[in-house]
Amino acid sequence: DIQMTQSPSAMSASVGDRVTITCRASQGINNYLAWFQQKPGKVPKRLIYAASSLQSGVPSRFSGSGSGTEFTLTISSLQPEDFATYYCLQYNSYPRTFGQGTKVEIK
Amino acid sequence: EVQLVESGGGLIQPGGSLRLSCAASGLTVSSNYMSWVRQAPGKGLEWISIIYPGDSTYYADSVKGRFTISRDNSKNTVYLQMNSLRGEDTAVYYCARERSMGANPIDSFEIWGQGTLVTVSS
Numbered sequence: 001d002i003q004m005t006q007s008p009s010a011m012s013a014s015v016g017d018r019v020t021i022t023c024r025a026s027q028g029i030n031n032y033l034a035w036f037q038q039k040p041g042k043v044p045k046r047l048i049y050a051a052s053s054l055q056s057g058v059p060s061r062f063s064g065s066g067s068g069t070e071f072t073l074t075i076s077s078l079q080p081e082d083f084a085t086y087y088c089l090q091y092n093s094y095p096r097t098f099g100q101g102t103k104v105e106i107k
Numbered sequence: 108e109v110q111l112v113e114s115g116g117g118l119i120q121p122g123g124s125l126r127l128s129c130a131a132s133g134l135t136v137s138s139n140y141m142s143w144v145r146q147a148p149g150k151g152l153e154w155i156s157i158i159y160p161g162d163s164t165y166y167a168d169s170v171k172g173r174f175t176i177s178r179d180n181s182k183n184t185v186y187l188q189m190n191s192l193r194g195e196d197t198a199v200y201y202c203a204r205e206r207s208m209g210a211n212p213i214d215s216f217e218i219w220g221q222g223t224l225v226t227v228s229s
Contacts, residue, residue: 001168031213032212032213032215034215034216036152036216038152043201043219043220043221043222044144044152044201044219046216046217049213049214049215049216049217050213050214053213053214055217087151087152089152089154089216091205091212091215091216094157094165095154095165095166095167095168096142096154096157097154098151098152098153098154099151100151101151101152
């Protein structure tokens, strides 16, 4: 199974901050990586797919990068509505595996 | 508009069985790769199963041999039959469209249902 190691598990940030979240895969995943945002009690929302493709309708302050085994989600200027938990997902092989999640809280 | 609606969750005793349904509208389940993903209370997301348009299926080790994914094309619905339920199966269960047949597999997991809660407890 491919393990997805996501860091940090939690962070405090202020509105306007640049935020970076990392996922490391235990083996190569051919850029079959997605990022999701989830707010309490809500359905996960896809932000990024194919490691760096922005989901239609998602603000451009969100971006994804990386290749091979290391991937990054960046929020260029954190907004109040961005406080949430973020997950990465590899869908290159079975079982599909998620990162442990990163909770972004208000500083 | 594409919509997935899960149902069938509830309170069930350990060792019991439950069948979840995922009714689709705006897409045809037989032409799509359909997955189930779950989330235990306060925990992260866990992928558990997929059914292909050609009926192939895959499972996470945590549910293999206990859960079965299936599809009824006439009802445009995907099911998850859950047997021998345990406390650790307590979770919100989401149905998700991984991708449609013939679509680029790199563009996956865009569409999710709202989830149904399964609580395994005596």
